[in-house]
Amino acid sequence: MNGRSYYRWILDLASRNPLNITYTPGHLEEVSIPARLNFEADHYASSAQRRLHDVPTAPIPTFFMDEFTFYTPDDGWIESSICTFVEKALILSASKKASAGHQQRMALHLYDSKPPPDFPYTMAYSAYSAVVQLYARSGQLPTADLLYSRDKLNDPRCRAGCQAIEDQHHIFVDCPRYDDWRVKAAEDVHRRTNSKLAEKDVEETERTGLLLAAKSLFLDNDTLWPLHYSSYYLGHIPPFDHLIPKKVGNSEGLTRTRLAHHIANDWHTVSIRLAGRIWGDWQRRMAQTTDTRRRS
Ligand SMILES: [Zn+2]
Structure with a gap:
């Protein structure tokens, strides 16, 4: 349990204290002594949060911890479930390691953070696009x-x-060999995005920014892609929420969020399909023409 030693300390203090702690309902209109004392206690507890520097610091109750307790310099003492903690720490360290270097292939924080659609990963007949993405992300x-x-x-x-x-x-x-495919895919993204915006009655003049972005998804673009070069083939899509008009239809909030989610799904799906298609073709051609003999 998180903060286990603090609870043990409080219980110990309570057991050694002659005062008897009892429950009292905290109604403001009550004028009984317990109710007024409760109100006073609440008042001091809340105001203490605004005067942190006046409140003496309590020591970390290592004296109530288990005899052996895990510790890390970043997180301090770990009293929560160590299995969950280790799992999260490993994920964090792996993603940190992957995000630095490797030509920023895994600098996920730079890209749109909406979760990708499940379908191509869990339901698609062939997971070829997912495999290409995995190899591309690993630089392999x-x-x-x-x-x-x-x-x-x-x-x-x-x-x-x-x-x-x-x-x-x-x-x-x-590579100019796939120019046509990229253009066609960009038209597909453009068409899908335009019809989603039309469904939500977004004025044509307000669609421009997003449609321009849709068209540039497969090109290096300084304003769209955070690192200036397109990385659609890694399954990343650039941040685009700021291009959706603030007011979508008659309502804000949920409709806008849903629209953003649907657009992200479309962009992601078309991107990984295009990447899968290009790599499939490339691999087939190269298998016929490349001499990859070992030199040793
Ligand atoms: Zn080429």
Whole structure:
């Protein structure tokens, strides 16, 4: 239990104190002595919160802790369930480790934080898009630059004939081979977003910002993407809530939140499908043409 030692301390103090603590209903209109004392006690307890620097600090009751208690420099003494604590600490440390470096692939705090739709991950017939995303996030898609760095390819340049280095970003965002697919996917996102906004009677003039963002989802864009380059293929979508008009329809709040959620779902779904489609095609072509012989 959290703060277990404090409860033990209070119970100990109560057991050694001759005063008898009894329950008294706290009605303001009551004028009985217990009610007035209760009111006084409430008053001092509440005002103490505003005068923290005047209240002497109580020691941490290590003297009422279990003989062996876990401790970390960041969190102090851990008296809650250690299983839950360790699990959360591991998740936190793994996500911290992944967010720094690795070309910021997992800097999740920069992107839209709405949870992605379940369907492509739990219900889809083939989880290919999810697998591509997992490999992309881990930086393990066998692109030419990766194969080259592992000495399995002689040239890190794009195998479709571009002069650029073939990394994940090149294939998914820059390589002209997939320009048409990206344009079509952007039109799809644009159409879906526009019809969602129309459903909520958003004026055409107020749709511009969001529709422009929808069209730029698969392009490097300084104003839309936090790191200036598109990372749709990692399953990220850029923050866009500020582009939704404050007043959606006749109501604020819930309708707006729902609209944002639906738009995020659309953007995410189209993004991971496009990434899956591109990688599927790339892999098929490269399997036919690439010589990945070992040199050892
Ligand atoms: Zn290329």
